[in-house]
Amino acid sequence: MTDHRLIRPGEDGYPLGLFDLESPPVLYVLGETSTAPAVAVVGTRRSTRYGTSLAQAFGRTLADSGWTTVSGLARGIDVAAHRGTLKSGGEAVAVLGSGIDVIYPAEHAGMYHEILSGNGAVMSEYPPGTPPDRWRFPARNRLIAAISSAVVVVEAGQKGGALITARLAAELGRPVFAVPGDIDRPSSTGCNLLIRDGAFPVLWAEDLMAELELVLGTPPRERGKTNSEIPVTGVAVDDLPEIWGCTPPEALVRLARLEIAGDVRRSGDLILPV
Amino acid sequence: MYAATTSVALVGGEARSVEVQAHVGRQTEAFKLSGLPDTAVREAKDRVRAAVISAGIRFPNRTVTVNLAPADLPKGGTDYDLPIALGILAASREIPNLRHAVVVGELALDGAVRAGANALGAGVLSARHQVPCLVASAVATEAASIPGATVYGVSSLADAVDLLRDGLEGRAPARPGEQIASDRALDLADIKGQGMARRALEVAAAGGHHLLLHGPPGAGKTMLARRMIGILPRLEPAEAIETAMLWAAAGRRRGLDTTPPFRSPHHTASKAALVGGGSGNPVPGEASLAHRGVLFLDELAEFPRGHLDTLRQPLEEGMVSVARRGMSVDFPASFQLLAATNPCPCGFHGDGRRPCDCRPALLSRYRSRISGPLLDRFDLIVRVGRVEASEYGGGAGEASAEVAGRVDRARTAQAARGQVNRHLPPSADLFESPGAKTLVATAIGNALLTARGADRVRRVARTIADLEGVEQVDEEHMAEAIGLRGEWRDD
Numbered sequence: 001m002t003d004h005r006l007i008r009p010g011e012d013g014y015p016l017g018l019f020d021l022e023s024p025p026v027l028y029v030l031g032e033t034s035t036a037p038a039v040a041v042v043g044t045r046r047s048t049r050y051g052t053s054l055a056q057a058f059g060r061t062l063a064d065s066g067w068t069t070v071s072g073l074a075r076g077i078d079v080a081a082h083r084g085t086l087k088s089g090g091e092a093v094a095v096l097g098s099g100i101d102v103i104y105p106a107e108h109a110g111m112y113h114e115i116l117s118g119n120g121a122v123m124s125e126y127p128p129g130t131p132p133d134r135w136r137f138p139a140r141n142r143l144i145a146a147i148s149s150a151v152v153v154v155e156a157g158q159k160g161g162a163l164i165t166a167r168l169a170a171e172l173g174r175p176v177f178a179v180p181g182d183i184d185r186p187s188s189t190g191c192n193l194l195i196r197d198g199a200f201p202v203l204w205a206e207d208l209m210a211e212l213e214l215v216l217g218t219p220p221r222e223r224g225k226t227n228s229e230i231p232v233t234g235v236a237v238d239d240l241p242e243i244w245g246c247t248p249p250e251a252l253v254r255l256a257r258l259e260i261a262g263d264v265r266r267s268g269d270l271i272l273p274v
Numbered sequence: 275m276y277a278a279t280t281s282v283a284l285v286g287g288e289a290r291s292v293e294v295q296a297h298v299g300r301q302t303e304a305f306k307l308s309g310l311p312d313t314a315v316r317e318a319k320d321r322v323r324a325a326v327i328s329a330g331i332r333f334p335n336r337t338v339t340v341n342l343a344p345a346d347l348p349k350g351g352t353d354y355d356l357p358i359a360l361g362i363l364a365a366s367r368e369i370p371n372l373r374h375a376v377v378v379g380e381l382a383l384d385g386a387v388r389a390g391a392n393a394l395g396a397g398v399l400s401a402r403h404q405v406p407c408l409v410a411s412a413v414a415t416e417a418a419s420i421p422g423a424t425v426y427g428v429s430s431l432a433d434a435v436d437l438l439r440d441g442l443e444g445r446a447p448a449r450p451g452e453q454i455a456s457d458r459a460l461d462l463a464d465i466k467g468q469g470m471a472r473r474a475l476e477v478a479a480a481g482g483h484h485l486l487l488h489g490p491p492g493a494g495k496t497m498l499a500r501r502m503i504g505i506l507p508r509l510e511p512a513e514a515i516e517t518a519m520l521w522a523a524a525g526r527r528r529g530l531d532t533t534p535p536f537r538s539p540h541h542t543a544s545k546a547a548l549v550g551g552g553s554g555n556p557v558p559g560e561a562s563l564a565h566r567g568v569l570f571l572d573e574l575a576e577f578p579r580g581h582l583d584t585l586r587q588p589l590e591e592g593m594v595s596v597a598r599r600g601m602s603v604d605f606p607a608s609f610q611l612l613a614a615t616n617p618c619p620c621g622f623h624g625d626g627r628r629p630c631d632c633r634p635a636l637l638s639r640y641r642s643r644i645s646g647p648l649l650d651r652f653d654l655i656v657r658v659g660r661v662e663a664s665e666y667g668g669g670a671g672e673a674s675a676e677v678a679g680r681v682d683r684a685r686t687a688q689a690a691r692g693q694v695n696r697h698l699p700p701s702a703d704l705f706e707s708p709g710a711k712t713l714v715a716t717a718i719g720n721a722l723l724t725a726r727g728a729d730r731v732r733r734v735a736r737t738i739a740d741l742e743g744v745e746q747v748d749e750e751h752m753a754e755a756i757g758l759r760g761e762w763r764d765d
Contacts, residue, residue: 237657238658251470252757256753256754256755269657
């Protein structure tokens with residue numbers, strides 16, 4: 001953990017977006033920083049299955065387009081976004097609220113190392129060894145907002161870091177996207193509030209990509225086909241006959257073919273698109 | 275003065291001869307009973323004396339000694355009343371000696387002979403040794419259903435005495451009873467929707483595969499499981515007898531019912547209740563009562579893990595060994611295991627409508643309550659989701675009788691191959707098409723299947739082909755089996 005670099009503003013690899021901050025900080029960096037446009041995917045730590053699978057899907061889609069995804073290595077939405085990015089072999093950037101060698105939460109050590117062994121980077125403005133004090137996270141969120149060219153809030157409660165990130169991003173002139181949710185679901189209140197206040201509602205993954213293209217320009221990479229056979233939030237096996245309009249044996253045969261072709265995968269009881 | 279007759283003890287669901295020896299001595303009045311009797315047998319003394327007097331016969335007022343041999347075989351129940359009574363009467367020369375007869379029955383104080391559990395065993399011994407047997411008239415037709423048995427029904431001790439004094443030639447033996455086919459009232463037509471689970475149930479029935487159903491509460495797991503019996507093939511007469519003998523060993527009468535047994539022990543059942551045991555003469559447990567039928571464990575994850583692991587022996591060997599004080603008894607216990615469980619402690623994991631609020635650690639602990647080796651036994655692990663209110667409006671599901679027709683056809687094909695598909699070893703030739711083989715190999719290559727998972731999938735694919743009535747397992751069958759495979763452990 002000693003091969004980190006210290007990058008000062010203006011030096012090679014310093015994210016240009018940070019110059020929009022009043023006082024651009026020095027950065028401790030592990031891994032490679034890239035020049036590709038970056039999109040932040042953030043949200044609550046107490047995510048639901050809905051949010052987790054969407055964050056993962058967005059991470060994948062963004063990575064497929066060659067964009068970097070930025071998040072905070074936190075539980076819930078953050079780690080799902082990282083995971084999705086890595087699954088597509090994309091560049092994941094984790095901005096920490098602790099020293100660059102302090103993994104918080106500790107159970108995300110695996111993800112931390114996966115990011116580094118991929119094309120990604122881990123960065124922090126705090127010197128190595130800094131503990132994850134609560135008050136550092138809002139400050140960290142300002143870095144996430146500044147590094148990114150756009151911010152997607154997948155799921156957020158009425159209070160929380162994701163809303164701070166969104167507000168800072170809006171102040172810096174970054175477009176903010178929010179995924180709408182049920183109005184009676186506390187885990188979506190924050191996103192719905194953002195939409196009321198002018199954030200772009202993300203109605204489906206393609207919608208997000210089209211809007212991002214308007215803001216960020218043509219994606220660096222042509223995306224492959226998307227799999228529309230299975231809803232992005234996943235579906236239970238026993239619901240397949242109804243969705244596909246066929247008998248259960250036919251649905252099972254079709255499912256097995258999709259699995260073998262690598263187009264869908266199982267997670268516990270759920271079938272998810274790849 | 276000495277006489278002996280034969281009665282029955284059930285050991286491990288098998289009938290064994292017990293010699294009932296009676297001696298009437300010259301000493302003062304006494305009644306001694308030896309030969310490892312349990313409390314019920316010891317109480318026979320009082321019933322026998324009262325019944326003999328009620329029958330209008332003098333009970334010897336001298337020393338009566340009764341021994342049940344072999345003395346080391348534990349004997350229980352009330353079925354020794356009648357042989358003890360007849361033995362004493364033969365020893366005191368009231369009736370002819372009846373060494374070459376098997377006698378079973380409980381005596382009421384008024385001399386009436388009541389049906390005990392061992393009548394079937396008497397029939398079995400009668401057929402085995404080519405001797406007549408005497409049982410309560412209420413169960414005479416049942417015992418007579420054992421091929422080769424010569425059965426005489428007696429209604430009371432006086433009736434038995436008359437029969438023996440007049441000679442058996444004077445009376446016609448009982449005729450074999452009709453086989454019962456107990457009502458299979460629960461029909462699959464009652465279940466709306468649940469196409470996937472119904473398919474899994476049909477495949478499980480057709481191949482005898484152990485099936486685990488999991489899903490949120492109220493999804494209908496138990497309803498589905500209880501309808502399994504209605505689509506399974508009926509028992510062969512010999513199987514019905516075998517099952518009834520095991521029930522008799524547990525002190526229960528089943529008759530010659532050709533409906534496969536369905537046992538559903540509660541999760542608070544003890545180990546002995548599940549696999550058999552008890553002090554003295556070991557008694558078969560639920561695993562043996564479900565022999566040739568279905569053992570249904572509802573709320574599987576609520577069963578103590580140690581209890582579930584005792585089921586591994588019957589699942590592997592089709593029988594249970596119960597060791598007791600220098601003797602070990604084997605009870606047949608070849609059953610189809612059917613289990614249902616909630617997906618997590620709160621019950622809503624994977625149910626879109628309500629969030630599951632179980633902590634991840636709690637969820638994985640809940641799931642690990644079912645041990646890996648037991649889980650490996652389930653060829654089919656299937657999710658049962660909640661049925662949408664809109665689906666209730668749909669027409670009735672397919673009736674059990676139609677499904678049972680397909681299951682029968684599949685079982686006939688398996689019988690021709692020699693074994694039910696559940697028991698197919700991985701090395702067996704399953705008549706798979708090259709396409710089917712390639713599909714499994716690809717699935718293993720893509721890490722969709724483990725080697726063990728592939729064995730399960732191949733067995734299930736064989737059953738799917740049998741349901742369709744074709745000899746070769748095609749790619750379609752294999753694909754359906756791959757689609758039908760499920761996981762219990764969360765990844």
